[in-house]
Amino acid sequence: MSRLLDITDLHIALPPESQRPYAVQKMNLHLEPNEIVCVVGESGSGKSLTARAVMGLLPKPRVRINQGSVLFQGEDLATASDDRLRQIRGSDISMIFQEPMTALNPVMTIGTQIDEVFRFHDKMSGKERRSRALELLRDVQLPDPEQALKAYPHELSGGQRQRAMIAMALALDPKILIADEPTTALDVTTQAQVLKLIKEMQATHGTGVLFITHDFGVVADIAHRVAVMQNGLVVETGTTDQVLRNPQHPYTQGLIAAVPELAPRAARPRSTETVLKVNNLQKTYRSGGGLFGGKGREVHAANDVTLDLARGETLGIVGESGSGKSTVARCIVRLNDAEAGEILLGDTDLRPLGRAAMRPHRSKIQMVFQDPYASLNPRTRIGKIIAQGPMMYGASAEEARKRTLELLEIVGLDNRAYDRFPHEFSGGQRQRIGIARALALEPEVLVADEPVSALDVSIQAQILNLLDEIRDRMNLSMIFITHDLRVAAQVCDRIAVMQRGKVIEVGPTAELFAAPKATYTQELLAAVPGKGWFLKEDAVQAQAT
Amino acid sequence: MTFWKLFARNRGAVVGLIILLLITFMAATASLFFPEDPFSLAGQPMSPPGENGYLLGSDSLGRDVAAGIAHGAKTSLLIGLLATLVAVFVGIVMGALAGYYGGVIDNLLMRTTEMFQTIPSFIFAILLVAIMKPSIESIVIAIAVVSWPAVARLVRGEFLSLRNREFVQACHTLGMADIRIMLGEILPNCLSPVIVIGSLMVATAILIESGLAFLGLGDPNSMSWGFQIGAGRTLLRSAWWVCTFPGIAILLTVLAINLVGEGINDALNPRLRERT
Numbered sequence: 001m002s003r004l005l006d007i008t009d010l011h012i013a014l015p016p017e018s019q020r021p022y023a024v025q026k027m028n029l030h031l032e033p034n035e036i037v038c039v040v041g042e043s044g045s046g047k048s049l050t051a052r053a054v055m056g057l058l059p060k061p062r063v064r065i066n067q068g069s070v071l072f073q074g075e076d077l078a079t080a081s082d083d084r085l086r087q088i089r090g091s092d093i094s095m096i097f098q099e100p101m102t103a104l105n106p107v108m109t110i111g112t113q114i115d116e117v118f119r120f121h122d123k124m125s126g127k128e129r130r131s132r133a134l135e136l137l138r139d140v141q142l143p144d145p146e147q148a149l150k151a152y153p154h155e156l157s158g159g160q161r162q163r164a165m166i167a168m169a170l171a172l173d174p175k176i177l178i179a180d181e182p183t184t185a186l187d188v189t190t191q192a193q194v195l196k197l198i199k200e201m202q203a204t205h206g207t208g209v210l211f212i213t214h215d216f217g218v219v220a221d222i223a224h225r226v227a228v229m230q231n232g233l234v235v236e237t238g239t240t241d242q243v244l245r246n247p248q249h250p251y252t253q254g255l256i257a258a259v260p261e262l263a264p265r266a267a268r269p270r271s272t273e274t275v276l277k278v279n280n281l282q283k284t285y286r287s288g289g290g291l292f293g294g295k296g297r298e299v300h301a302a303n304d305v306t307l308d309l310a311r312g313e314t315l316g317i318v319g320e321s322g323s324g325k326s327t328v329a330r331c332i333v334r335l336n337d338a339e340a341g342e343i344l345l346g347d348t349d350l351r352p353l354g355r356a357a358m359r360p361h362r363s364k365i366q367m368v369f370q371d372p373y374a375s376l377n378p379r380t381r382i383g384k385i386i387a388q389g390p391m392m393y394g395a396s397a398e399e400a401r402k403r404t405l406e407l408l409e410i411v412g413l414d415n416r417a418y419d420r421f422p423h424e425f426s427g428g429q430r431q432r433i434g435i436a437r438a439l440a441l442e443p444e445v446l447v448a449d450e451p452v453s454a455l456d457v458s459i460q461a462q463i464l465n466l467l468d469e470i471r472d473r474m475n476l477s478m479i480f481i482t483h484d485l486r487v488a489a490q491v492c493d494r495i496a497v498m499q500r501g502k503v504i505e506v507g508p509t510a511e512l513f514a515a516p517k518a519t520y521t522q523e524l525l526a527a528v529p530g531k532g533w534f535l536k537e538d539a540v541q542a543q544a545t
Numbered sequence: 546m547t548f549w550k551l552f553a554r555n556r557g558a559v560v561g562l563i564i565l566l567l568i569t570f571m572a573a574t575a576s577l578f579f580p581e582d583p584f585s586l587a588g589q590p591m592s593p594p595g596e597n598g599y600l601l602g603s604d605s606l607g608r609d610v611a612a613g614i615a616h617g618a619k620t621s622l623l624i625g626l627l628a629t630l631v632a633v634f635v636g637i638v639m640g641a642l643a644g645y646y647g648g649v650i651d652n653l654l655m656r657t658t659e660m661f662q663t664i665p666s667f668i669f670a671i672l673l674v675a676i677m678k679p680s681i682e683s684i685v686i687a688i689a690v691v692s693w694p695a696v697a698r699l700v701r702g703e704f705l706s707l708r709n710r711e712f713v714q715a716c717h718t719l720g721m722a723d724i725r726i727m728l729g730e731i732l733p734n735c736l737s738p739v740i741v742i743g744s745l746m747v748a749t750a751i752l753i754e755s756g757l758a759f760l761g762l763g764d765p766n767s768m769s770w771g772f773q774i775g776a777g778r779t780l781l782r783s784a785w786w787v788c789t790f791p792g793i794a795i796l797l798t799v800l801a802i803n804l805v806g807e808g809i810n811d812a813l814n815p816r817l818r819e820r821t
Binding site for chain 2: 333334358359363365366367369370371374375376377378380388389392393434437438441
């Protein structure tokens with residue numbers, strides 16, 4: 001009997017001017033019914049293109065399958081006609097995407113979009129289609145399915161949109177579901193729910209799931225079998241247990257070692273000197289209202305936030321999207337103006353200072369940004385990006401140059417970087433440049449807003465180490481914003497958990513992890529992907545000893 | 546890839562560039578080939594092309610059409626370039642201030658821009674030239690006044706999206722002054738679309754100038770294509786060549802500039818690069 005999906009010796013060719021000739025090379029992978037196979041790899045490993053090749057959605061003619069076969073129940077999809085592929089897509093193989101907001105049509109209701117799936121592939125009466133759609137939405141556990149049918153994508157939350165996508169993908173009971181990073185854009189608690197849902201739906205329908213992800217935590221939670229990809233090659237395959245517990249290939253070993261563990265770092269003595277103190281900070285966003293009255297919406301992004309930062313320590317601010325953690329960071333570096341409260345740096349309150357009055361204090365608080373691709377001016381050379389700070393504060397061109405070269409070395413970059421443009425560097429290198437820029441003014445406080453969330457795990461670990469190293473070396477105090485508790489565990493001495501604009505719990509990392517007081521903190525900790533696997537491993541070790 | 550390679554991928558743009566260079570050459574050497582004043586009566590009126598020593602014929606007063614086209618090219622290109630430069634400068638200043646500061650300043654500047662946009666641009670240009678006396682300067686001013694709003698809207702849009710980028714915010718945290726952020730950080734990143742719209746605007750400016758000259762609102766002291774067509778329009782049936790050749794000159798120039806503009810757009814706009 002032929003397998004559900006059998007990929008043999010698949011080669012996907014890239015256009016001639018690309019970095020490598022093949023996006024995917026010599027790929028062998030199969031999928032049985034009722035099985036979840038995870039394809040794991042870092043960005044650029046070719047995992048997404050593999051998924052697209054199965055769906056017949058490669059950006060032809062520049063990227064195409066040039067060797068090998070993709071057999072779906074014995075039928076080769078690599079050579080199938082477009083008409084045949086259209087029949088298969090949706091009814092036999094369907095896909096869910098990373099970002100449900102862009103995968104759903106914003107001007108059509110969820111009901112209409114599910115209805116379309118039925119209309120294109122099946123002959124059913126309108127009433128029947130409606131009742132099936134309703135049933136599907138009930139199956140994916142959307143609250144109030146009746147209402148969801150009539151809702152537009154923007155009226156649902158991220159998690160609800162992903163549920164609707166899953167409903168749509170499962171509408172015709174496909175044999176294969178391809179999920180391309182379906183939970184990457186979601187908050188941890190939502191991610192845990194959506195993963196659970198995918199597992200349940202897969203089990204009840206007996207679907208084979210090809211799950212693309214970069215997160216080993218997610219793999220541990222969901223996969224039966226794993227394929228690890230690096231630069232277009234499958235370097236290791238095996239059952240989840242085999243690959244996670246006993247990785248054979250050095251690349252897999254490196255990746256798994258780089259996954260931040262949910263174990264708090266060793267506690268360090270805390271300095272008694274307070275560098276920064278935030279008291280009762282308030283920031284409200286107002287939207288709507290407008291010219292003709294109407295009721296505006298108010299969001300308390302920071303509601304009575306009080307924090308303090310001792311010299312040399314790292315304070316983590318953890319929360320999900322919309323919790324106000326970035327707003328607090330931006331208020332502290334004065335990119336946003338808070339309405340009330342105090343931001344005490346030493347003895348000066350920064351909050352009420354005007355732009356001109358703020359200027360002399362700017363150099364003491366610097367920021368590292370989230371997106372390494374957006375945080376460097378694409379038209380400015382690296383040397384100038386770093387040197388312009390000191391030069392604005394009166395350093396001569398020669399001094400600034402010397403300082404810049406020194407900083408490049410500190411962040412682990414070559415001298416030659418000085419005359420290059422940002423697009424010549426990888427994401428991790430760019431983040432190093434961003435850090436060098438922030439350090440150029442010799443700040444006392446460094447605010448890092450999700451500095452590693454746009455990076456691959458192996459690079460993440462390097463950047464986190466670098467941040468740790470320079471904090472000690474330059475006696476910096478750091479505020480570290482993150483949504484990822486695993487990352488926070490690695491770098492933070494103390495953690496503040498935020499929810500809906502409020503700080504609901506602050507404490508030393510170890511204490512907070514061992515005995516979380518607030519229910520929300522407990523939920524967050526429980527939702528960390530792969531937690532079960534880490535615990536199991538501990539249990540295994542405990543048994544062994 | 547270098548700019549030229551990207552540009553040369555669009556064949557039409559290369560053809561346009563060649564035509565444009567030829568026209569520029571013609572304008573530059575007009576006084577060499579036609580040393581006489583193009584307004585002077587050179588000989589027999591109403592000669593068809595090729596007769597009586599006229600390459601492209603003569604009009605009802607015996608003026609050489611070929612000399613008119615060569616000297617007219619100078620006027621057209623000069624006015625097209627000058628008007629565009631002024632319009633782009635004003636547009637960038639208004640758009641940058643509106644987009645960067647937002648709020649009240651944005652409202653004020655954009656409402657002003659809209660006021661200019663509500664008046665049909667050609668009629669507005671006629672009105673302006675008629676109020677000032679027709680001359681090269683007044684035509685340049687009129688064309689610039691009706692063209693800058695498009696640039697302003699474009700630049701404002703770019704500034705709006707760029708001012709919230711992280712690299713701009715990083716400059717804020719460094720304490721950089723606004724003017725430096727605007728000129729040094731944001732402007733270089735939005736120059737590509739401005740260059741594109743500017744190159745296309747030269748073509749529009751040439752058309753407006755021809756239209757004005759056709760209506761008798763051109764500079765009376767300089768020969769122009771529009772003026773030639775205006776002078777020949779009553780003779781269209783008896784002496785077709787008087788209107789036709791300047792018309793073709795306008796057509797070719799505008800077409801060439803549009804092709805070049807398109808080529809620059811393809812080369813500078815990375816999102817279109819993969820379009821094959």
